[in-house]
Amino acid sequence: MDVWGNILSSMSSKLDPSTLKLLKGVEKAEYRNGELYISAPDPVYKDWLENNLLDEIKISASSLFGENLKIFVLSEDEEDIYIDEPVQKVESKPYRLTNLNPKFVFSNFIVGNCNKIAYSACMSVAENLGKIYNPLFIYGGIGLGKTHLLHATAHYVLSKNPDANIIYTTADTFMSELIYYMQNGSVLEFRRRYRDVDLLLIDDVQFLEGKERTQIELYHIFNALHLIGKQVILSSDTPPKNLKGLQERLKSRFVSGLVVEVKAPDLQTKISIINKKSRDMNIKLPNDVILLIAKTINTNIRELEGSLSKLKAYSEILGRPVTFDMAREVLKDILEIKEVEELSIEKIQREVSNYFGVNINELLGNSRKKKVATARQIAMYLSRYLTDRSLSEISKAFKKKDHSTVINAVEKVEKNMEKDRKFRLTVEFLKEKIMSL
Numbered sequence: 001m002d003v004w005g006n007i008l009s010s011m012s013s014k015l016d017p018s019t020l021k022l023l024k025g026v027e028k029a030e031y032r033n034g035e036l037y038i039s040a041p042d043p044v045y046k047d048w049l050e051n052n053l054l055d056e057i058k059i060s061a062s063s064l065f066g067e068n069l070k071i072f073v074l075s076e077d078e079e080d081i082y083i084d085e086p087v088q089k090v091e092s093k094p095y096r097l098t099n100l101n102p103k104f105v106f107s108n109f110i111v112g113n114c115n116k117i118a119y120s121a122c123m124s125v126a127e128n129l130g131k132i133y134n135p136l137f138i139y140g141g142i143g144l145g146k147t148h149l150l151h152a153t154a155h156y157v158l159s160k161n162p163d164a165n166i167i168y169t170t171a172d173t174f175m176s177e178l179i180y181y182m183q184n185g186s187v188l189e190f191r192r193r194y195r196d197v198d199l200l201l202i203d204d205v206q207f208l209e210g211k212e213r214t215q216i217e218l219y220h221i222f223n224a225l226h227l228i229g230k231q232v233i234l235s236s237d238t239p240p241k242n243l244k245g246l247q248e249r250l251k252s253r254f255v256s257g258l259v260v261e262v263k264a265p266d267l268q269t270k271i272s273i274i275n276k277k278s279r280d281m282n283i284k285l286p287n288d289v290i291l292l293i294a295k296t297i298n299t300n301i302r303e304l305e306g307s308l309s310k311l312k313a314y315s316e317i318l319g320r321p322v323t324f325d326m327a328r329e330v331l332k333d334i335l336e337i338k339e340v341e342e343l344s345i346e347k348i349q350r351e352v353s354n355y356f357g358v359n360i361n362e363l364l365g366n367s368r369k370k371k372v373a374t375a376r377q378i379a380m381y382l383s384r385y386l387t388d389r390s391l392s393e394i395s396k397a398f399k400k401k402d403h404s405t406v407i408n409a410v411e412k413v414e415k416n417m418e419k420d421r422k423f424r425l426t427v428e429f430l431k432e433k434i435m436s437l
């Protein structure tokens, strides 16, 4: 049967004569078990065909060979890989995921300015598999949550559809598997396994650099999945354009959906992560220790987790609660602490006075002028929130005899923050500023 001739004649009424003439450049087409292999004379022709006519070919070829037809366009260098294989019928069966970390779910992921775009993109993809942002490419530095987001997406999809076929793998494992299958003579099975998935997640694709054979395989798997609207998500420590030793055609596929960055966390996000992780780990950290860790770990969230585990272990071994001095001692080799000054009440008083244009004596005095009283209450609130000083220490630092003044100030600030947006923003601004000093 002249496969290509038949496809061409079924397309002839829909295409102009010059395109039809160009299509005669196809060297051969072979149909095997639901798959159509089209041989292009060279890579340029192959790209042209894939980018312009694949949909049209699929419609016509499906009318000849059936609805679920998969099409592969091969240029010369790839033909031996795809055509010369004995084809055996392999039953497709759901592939069960066993390598997802149960803790890497969306609800455990702290969202901040640094990662909210990547987080939202993963959520949207999980909700609309294969329909938007395909592929989704996430890049960012070490330990910033890329794997967490990939796993969370897979968990979410499975929670909606437990029968979804999902593969999560790393580029390294993908390559090792390919080598294994090649050595055992069943590359076809490897391909079938990957082509049956609804969602393919490949972590750390930077490790594909220079791995030509693996790249060819991924390229075809990617095309096959993309063509039938299956979702691919990739992660890397660098954006696609900086991936060296990667075929241009693969890079161009990687950027054809959405590329998002996970950035290093800002101070507020780090504090939220430390709060969440310390709660999960059941370790009580004073505010000044939280600040110490957040300020000294500048990027890697994995290191941040490591420091919490170390502190927990020390506090358990010593049978003492964690304090600022203990944290500084225990973490000095992890944190490379550059003399981090303990946040003092005096520093808070200074900053709040400067902000409100009130002098320190007024702040510590008894004036009831609105501006002074507000500044004093906010300074008391921040001293309570940002340091680990006791109520009586704070009242002493503000020259008050009774710590009920501090309690009243804290309550008042909290109430005002709830009902007055401008007031809340002022307090938050001051908090950020003081924490980053």
Ligand SMILES: Nc1ncnc2c1ncn2[C@@H]1O[C@H](COP(=O)(O)OP(=O)(O)OP(=O)(O)O)[C@@H](O)[C@H]1O
Binding pocket: 104, 108, 109, 110, 111, 115, 140, 141, 142, 143, 144, 145, 146, 147, 148, 149, 204, 237, 273, 301, 302, 305
């Ligand atoms: N925003 C976040 N909220 C909560 N935990 C996070 C967040 N970001 C990262 N983590 C945690 O930090 C640790 C490292 O994250 P992950 O392994 O996802 O990083 P990665 O970017 O994939 O790193 P690598 O480049 O080394 O592969 C994990 O335990 C993860 O749960």
